[in-house]
Amino acid sequence: MDLRYPFTGRWLVQNSPADRVPSHGTTAFATSYAIDFVPVDDRGRTAPFGLRSLLRPQAPDAFPGFRRAILAPVDGVVVAAHGAELDHAAYRGLSSVGYAVTQGRRVAEGWLALAGNHVLIRCATGDVVALCHLQQGSVSVRVDQPVRAGDPVGRCGNSGNSTEPHVHVQAIDRLDVGAALPVPITFDGGLPRGGEIVVAHLGNRTG
Numbered sequence: 001m002d003l004r005y006p007f008t009g010r011w012l013v014q015n016s017p018a019d020r021v022p023s024h025g026t027t028a029f030a031t032s033y034a035i036d037f038v039p040v041d042d043r044g045r046t047a048p049f050g051l052r053s054l055l056r057p058q059a060p061d062a063f064p065g066f067r068r069a070i071l072a073p074v075d076g077v078v079v080a081a082h083g084a085e086l087d088h089a090a091y092r093g094l095s096s097v098g099y100a101v102t103q104g105r106r107v108a109e110g111w112l113a114l115a116g117n118h119v120l121i122r123c124a125t126g127d128v129v130a131l132c133h134l135q136q137g138s139v140s141v142r143v144d145q146p147v148r149a150g151d152p153v154g155r156c157g158n159s160g161n162s163t164e165p166h167v168h169v170q171a172i173d174r175l176d177v178g179a180a181l182p183v184p185i186t187f188d189g190g191l192p193r194g195g196e197i198v199v200a201h202l203g204n205r206t207g
Helices: 051-055 095-101 103-109 111-115
Strands: 009-014 035-039 069-071 076-082 117-122 128-134 152-155 167-172 197-200
Touching: 103 111, 111 128, 117 152, 128 152
Parallel strands: none
Antiparallel strands: 009 035, 009 197, 035 167, 069 152, 076 117, 117 128, 128 167
16 A cells, blocks of 8 residues: 655654564554654754653653644545543653563553554555554544545654654554554555655655
8 A cells, every 4th residue: 555654844764664574573453564753853863862861751742743743644534533642751761671561561451552542544445544643632533534645633642652752654454453454555655764764745745
């Protein structure tokens, strides 16, 4: 499935299926071909990283991309929209070790604990595209609402299984995430590798 990038501006690619499959190290919840995009500033950086951020969690609004608009990557109909989960602290450096220990609990709790605030869009093929980790209260679409690629659907947050503000994108073959099969995705006909920075413009393909 070929998608548009669900954002504008500069975003750092992480956990790309161009590098490995399954991209997130697991096939659970049909994430084999999922990809993550971390918003960065004009210098390609997220929040400054120093001794304090090495040792302690950081507030999500310390990151330049927190609240950045997330856009529909495909024409379709919204089949799920959830925006009530809290944006928790961001964990980098040593503080991420403690967060990683709680990973098993989130997996056991299921899709919502992992995805956090999210929007699911069913496209014409019947496949469903998921946009996850959105900001609490930012989801601006409702179930059964038609959307066009480029329409705003929410904002970048740090909800669910997220160590810093980013958007997680995946496609599945049905709405039931627990029973779904993963669908390979590309963006504008290609698939960036981890560590690349993509730059997207509203109404255009990447530049």
